[in-house]
Amino acid sequence: MMRHLIFSLLVLLTLTMTAQENRLIPAPAEWSPETGSFNLTPTTFLLARDMQAFQDAVTFRDICIDWFDFPLKTAIKEIGSGPYIEVAYDSTLDLPDGGYILVIAPEGIKVTGKADGGVFHGLMSLLQLMEPKPDRTISIPCQTISDGPRFVWRGMHLDVCRHFFSVDEVKQYIDLLALYKFNSFHWHLTDDQGWRIEIKQYPKLTEVGGWRNGTMVGRYSDQQYDSIRYGGYYTQEEIREVVDYAAKRHINIVPEIEMPGHATAALAAYPEFSCTGGPFEVAQGWGVFPDIFCPTEETFTFLENILDEVMALFPSSVIHIGGDEAPKDRWKECAHCQALMQREGLASEEELQSYFVQRIEKYVNSKGRTIIGWDEILEGGLAPNAMVMSWRGTEGGIAAAKDKHQVVMSPNNDCYFDHYQGDPANEPLAIGGMTTLEDVYNYEPVPPGLSKEESAFIIGAQANVWTEYILNFEHVEYMAVPRMIALSEVLWSTNRKSNFDDFKLRLARNLQLLDRQHVNYSRTWQTQ
Numbered sequence: 001m002m003r004h005l006i007f008s009l010l011v012l013l014t015l016t017m018t019a020q021e022n023r024l025i026p027a028p029a030e031w032s033p034e035t036g037s038f039n040l041t042p043t044t045f046l047l048a049r050d051m052q053a054f055q056d057a058v059t060f061r062d063i064c065i066d067w068f069d070f071p072l073k074t075a076i077k078e079i080g081s082g083p084y085i086e087v088a089y090d091s092t093l094d095l096p097d098g099g100y101i102l103v104i105a106p107e108g109i110k111v112t113g114k115a116d117g118g119v120f121h122g123l124m125s126l127l128q129l130m131e132p133k134p135d136r137t138i139s140i141p142c143q144t145i146s147d148g149p150r151f152v153w154r155g156m157h158l159d160v161c162r163h164f165f166s167v168d169e170v171k172q173y174i175d176l177l178a179l180y181k182f183n184s185f186h187w188h189l190t191d192d193q194g195w196r197i198e199i200k201q202y203p204k205l206t207e208v209g210g211w212r213n214g215t216m217v218g219r220y221s222d223q224q225y226d227s228i229r230y231g232g233y234y235t236q237e238e239i240r241e242v243v244d245y246a247a248k249r250h251i252n253i254v255p256e257i258e259m260p261g262h263a264t265a266a267l268a269a270y271p272e273f274s275c276t277g278g279p280f281e282v283a284q285g286w287g288v289f290p291d292i293f294c295p296t297e298e299t300f301t302f303l304e305n306i307l308d309e310v311m312a313l314f315p316s317s318v319i320h321i322g323g324d325e326a327p328k329d330r331w332k333e334c335a336h337c338q339a340l341m342q343r344e345g346l347a348s349e350e351e352l353q354s355y356f357v358q359r360i361e362k363y364v365n366s367k368g369r370t371i372i373g374w375d376e377i378l379e380g381g382l383a384p385n386a387m388v389m390s391w392r393g394t395e396g397g398i399a400a401a402k403d404k405h406q407v408v409m410s411p412n413n414d415c416y417f418d419h420y421q422g423d424p425a426n427e428p429l430a431i432g433g434m435t436t437l438e439d440v441y442n443y444e445p446v447p448p449g450l451s452k453e454e455s456a457f458i459i460g461a462q463a464n465v466w467t468e469y470i471l472n473f474e475h476v477e478y479m480a481v482p483r484m485i486a487l488s489e490v491l492w493s494t495n496r497k498s499n500f501d502d503f504k505l506r507l508a509r510n511l512q513l514l515d516r517q518h519v520n521y522s523r524t525w526q527t528q
Contacts, residue, residue, distance in 0.1 A: 023509040026492035034142035036106045046074045049088035056120040059248045085109040099148025117250030154491040155184035155462025161191035162467040164232040169473040178249035180488035192264035192283035206233040209265035212282040260293040261326030273299045275334040286468045288325045323373035354380030394447045401457040409461040414443040418466040422524035437525040441486040474520040481521035
């Protein structure tokens, strides 16, 4: 009996040690622990074999200085003897794009990556494994990892319209995305409560639309407002700075310019593009508002000019045009809209919205880009080349996939991080709903019932951080972390075995790394 007890304890201890050593998130496809460790010192070289890998090495060096106050030297040539980290890209690797092989041995470390950021992703795994010591060395356990992503769209969103966040805070957000191998940052830049991107041809968009004369406070049902002028926007130079920062971390920024709805801030600046002519004020409260863009030729010119400036700033092949929550009240009462519907043979205002979206799509396609919109763009007929972001559950995504359109899943029950994550009595005020860490961890982006061919159109998923009730960046971190860490594993890991207890062990080790950056993550999951 004692022998069995000792054996069981040894098995349990071994499993626990393995879970602690294999502490990477997302969990790698293949992982083999080895004996020994590599000791990283300030004299260790980062040796790159090609220019792309060298840029990744430079970014990794900068991150090490920022996160650990630990200098590393970079080189793109042979060096003398001594331990070093070697990084290189290799297109022949039998891995998905973005995949990597990481070999850590006592004498050195080698990171080999596939296109689309493989070397950088391997270096982010290395970052998670680094353990600083008091003597200013960093010990890294020896191991071999072969890894690659499941989905090509691994996204996080941030709404900067309801509440605004500085360039430095947006960069901090991007750093978190990079650490957990996200590759898409959906930047929600325009809405009823604020226009946050400088458009040089239309300066009033930020001069007027970038500021509101008060903000809803407390619960929506209370309908209470302060009278504090609130706003801000990003200059085009700041946008370029953030785009470059993200690109060095292999993150594509997808800008969102809302249309035809959620346009109050734009119409406050340029009321002539509405159906009624205004006047309007930038919205102070939350919700859905009746005044939307009127589909006149002048409006299309206005929006095309805006998109020209947006596309000049963002190299993304995908441009988000919103398309959600566009009430049709004004269109129903508008003589121009009704005449347009009759002339174009449109049977409903939903078909008029489809006409609107297809006009915009044709223009964006002419610039070599693709549009994506919230699943409302399915109503009235989907634009021929549009991608769909399914947020009202999974039905929109299923319909789009069956119609052979690419889909990014973002169902609100599983992927809205403005929801509560624990007992509302113990949590900051939120919009409502309940999406726990375990809910996110157990989420499966490919809905049941799709054929293999249809499932291939589900290209990934993302979580959304809407900020009506999120007043500052520390609160953003609290709502996003650690739920975004769980989502990273859902989207990356190719052979994930759902084991929430194991994930929590690895998460606890990861959060020690985030403590170094003073990330204000939620600890609610520890009591659930």
